[in-house]
Amino acid sequence: MFVSKNGRVQVLAEAQIPGSLVKLLLGEGGGDQLGKTICATSISGRYTALAHAARFMLLEIPRDGKSEYRLVSVGSDAATDGEAITALYCMDIYTPAHKSSPAVCVIAGYSSGYMRVFSAHGHLLTAHQFHPQRLQCIRLRTPAQANSEQSAHKLQYSSCADPRAASDDSEEVNLTYRDGTLVSIDGRSLYLALRLCLEEAAIDEGPTFQYKKWAFDLGTPRVSDAAACGPPLWRDPLAQLVRGAHASSAQLADATARFLVAPQNGDAAFGVFTTSEDAAATFSAVDIAGKMAARVTGAVLSMARSYLWRGGSGELSGQASPGRTEPSTMVSCALAVRDSPRKVLHIALAPAQYALAALTDSLGRVLLLDLDSCEVVHMLKGVRGCQCAWLESTCDGRRCLLVAVYTARRGVLEIYEPGAMQPLDSVNVGAGWTLVQCPTQPLGGSLVVGPAGHERRAALPAPAACVLLGHDGRIALITVDER
Helix, strand or coil: CEECCCCCEEEEEEEECCHHHHHHHHCCCCHHHHHHCEEEECHHHCEEEEEECCEEEEEECCCCCCCECEEEEEECCCCCCCCCEEEEEEEEECCCCCCCCCEEEEEEEECCCEEEEEECCCCEEEEEECCCCCEEEEEEECCCCCCCCCCCCCCCCCCCCCHHHCCCCCCEEEEEECCCCEEEEEHHHHHHHHHHHHCCCCCCCCCCCEEEEEEECCCCCCEEEEEECCCCCCCCCCHHHHCCCCHHHHHHHCCCEEEEEEECCCCEEEEEEEECCCCCCEECCCCCHHHHHHHCCHHHHHHHHHHHCCCCCCCCCCECCCCCCCCCEEEEEEEEEECCCCCEEEEEECCHHHCEEEEEECCCCEEEEECCCCEEEEEECCCCCEEEEEEEEEECCEEEEEEEEEECCCCEEEEEECCCCEEEEEEECCCCEEEEEECCCCECCCCEECCCCCCEECCCCCCCEEEEEECCCEEEEEEECCC
């Protein structure tokens, strides 16, 4: 365990990945390459997924006091030789309280553009190629909502309103491709499709779900990162008055979808792309609506009719043919930050209710971006090659958002308060770690459940958390004590 000087920040190594599992994943002599694997965790870090080449494994933190992770499954389903896993997401699936254990799936993205979803036991649930480019990032975007203690408090400089008042209630699984194409899979239809698969409904073909495909007017063939931010949480009532003088401000205020894009080439460090029009929704793969209707009854069938059928006719529209990728909807740039030679390398989104993002760039800086105003509100210097993640701590009875910055060259983990971007504490953990963000909500967690008049969200967000994966197989949870 690593402890900071004032004892407030602790980095606790919860367990060790056994050497036999490291050898299974990396092969003989690959133990020192563990820090270069792709890593993803479930909510609160209970499950950890690791990927190398075309293979992944799912591990579970020991519950019986043992010091080593338990192997849950190993998966390898590359369609062609030379295909490799390039993105990974360990996704919790919302299950009702009476279920014995929560469901977990592993979403793997491949160099061919394929997305494959596996159950916790390693069984392939579905596979789709939405775009024939390298899939380099998978994110779950959930609506802003109150947490289990109270609604997330408004930062002193942020335009974020009470998350309970946010109009956006959608869930999306967003896939970012190397050329900047971004596919947004409708979370509700994907949730239903995966629940049907996990509950072993006898479906002969892959599940169907709704998605949208976006492209950006970049002028560059590749991006470092791209993320969907959803509509603004807060709309400026004066935006209409400045529509003529400041077109970009009005474009940002009226947006129904916003995207943060970091191109690899050109003179722009990053750009904000917005649209006020909805892209045409497409259904993936094949039509299985009739098969589901024959096997599912009650509430699940009602959900199927709501999310997998469009309109009241009970027929699917806008289907994509197997083996054919759909065209993208082009999105224009509303704002570009040009500061050559600065290039944003990675985008770390805070939980949705905060409307913040931490951007690491090529000049050794971290930019803190307010997503509603699109203003860089703080800049942290002297952290070249750093990694960023978000976590929450309890301060004076409420949740406080914090930024974790790990600089591998110095082997130092620093915790900052984003309100003033002042260092809260730091701890020397040494080199060779990878900082990994944990999800805060399960897929399906934003669904509304309960009787009329007592509706509620299916699942409340967990506190934001992050872990460190060491090159020696240790996985450590970062905690900040309440003060």
